[in-house]
Amino acid sequence: MEALEAKLRLCQKDRIKLIVADGVFSMEGDIMKLPEIVKLAKKYNASIMIDDAHSLGILGENGSGTASHFGLTDKVDLIMGTFSKSMASLGGFIAADKEVINFIKHNSRSLIFSASMTPSSTAAVLASIEIMENEPERIRHLWKLTAYARERFQEAGFDTGKSETPIIPLFIRDDIKALKMTKILLADGIFVNPVVAPAVPKEDSLIRYSLMATHTKAQVDISIEKITKAAKKLGILKLQPVLV
Numbered sequence: 524m525e526a527l528e529a530k531l532r533l534c535q536k537d538r539i540k541l542i543v544a545d546g547v548f549s550m551e552g553d554i555m556k557l558p559e560i561v562k563l564a565k566k567y568n569a570s571i572m573i574d575d576a577h578s579l580g581i582l583g584e585n586g587s588g589t590a591s592h593f594g595l596t597d598k599v600d601l602i603m604g605t606f607s608k609s610m611a612s613l614g615g616f617i618a619a620d621k622e623v624i625n626f627i628k629h630n631s632r633s634l635i636f637s638a639s640m641t642p643s644s645t646a647a648v649l650a651s652i653e654i655m656e657n658e659p660e661r662i663r664h665l666w667k668l669t670a671y672a673r674e675r676f677q678e679a680g681f682d683t684g685k686s687e688t689p690i691i692p693l694f695i696r697d698d699i700k701a702l703k704m705t706k707i708l709l710a711d712g713i714f715v716n717p718v719v720a721p722a723v724p725k726e727d728s729l730i731r732y733s734l735m736a737t738h739t740k741a742q743v744d745i746s747i748e749k750i751t752k753a754a755k756k757l758g759i760l761k762l763q764p765v766l767v
């Protein structure tokens with residue numbers, strides 16, 4: 524927030540200013556500090572845009588995103604998202620006031636001369652929205668599973684950073700070990716993403732463990748057991764002393 528305010532202070536008062544941030548950060552699973560950003564935007568007369576790629580279907584009322592999660596939808600100027608994650612499709616959306624959307628339609632380089640979404644990918648998105656609205660128990664299950672998995676990882680001795688969402692980072696802090704661990708786990712039937720430099724600073728390399736609403740508690744238990752075993756093998760987690 525201090526870095527953002529320092530930048531806003533440098534902006535000329537009468538120029539248009541747009542603060543753009545992810546709703547949920549994709550590598551570490553933390554949530555943007557929207558209430559603080561709203562205060563700064565007001566102070567410096569800036570607009571706000573949220574990239575809800577990793578929040579759609581997860582945060583807010585019926586999974587409608589970060590602004591809804593904070594109850595601040597009317598304070599956000601632009602909300603965009605992709606359909607390529609929780610919607611299991613392709614394409615994306617941008618939501619704003621009519622005037623802004625009209626401007627984007629006529630000036631956005633990537634929209635002009637580009638084909639629109641296919642009927643099948645559009646139908647998949649519509650079906651996803653219907654499921655999100657009509658089956659809220661799926662999102663509830665995902666959040667229950669998230670809290671359970673995070674707690675179990677922490678109990679096992681993993682550093683899960685500041686994650687508050689179903690994206691749970693397991694800090695390895697060594698690129699080679701993170702890659703080795705991913706390979707061992709894949710051979711053992713567990714798919715996780717290695718996140719190494721330059722996606723994150725070298726000392727922050729991690730394994731990204733992500734949950735979906737279709738995962739079960741039994742799958743979480745098995746995966747944590749296997750991940751813990753692999754981490755001990757690589758010397759990432761210290762072996763617990765055996766009590767005699």
Ligand SMILES: Cc1ncc(COP(=O)(O)O)c(C=O)c1O
Binds near residue numbers: 577
């Ligand atoms: C934060 C964020 N925004 C936007 C996108 C774009 O997604 P796509 O190009 O698949 O629509 C991604 C994809 O990884 C993302 O992580």
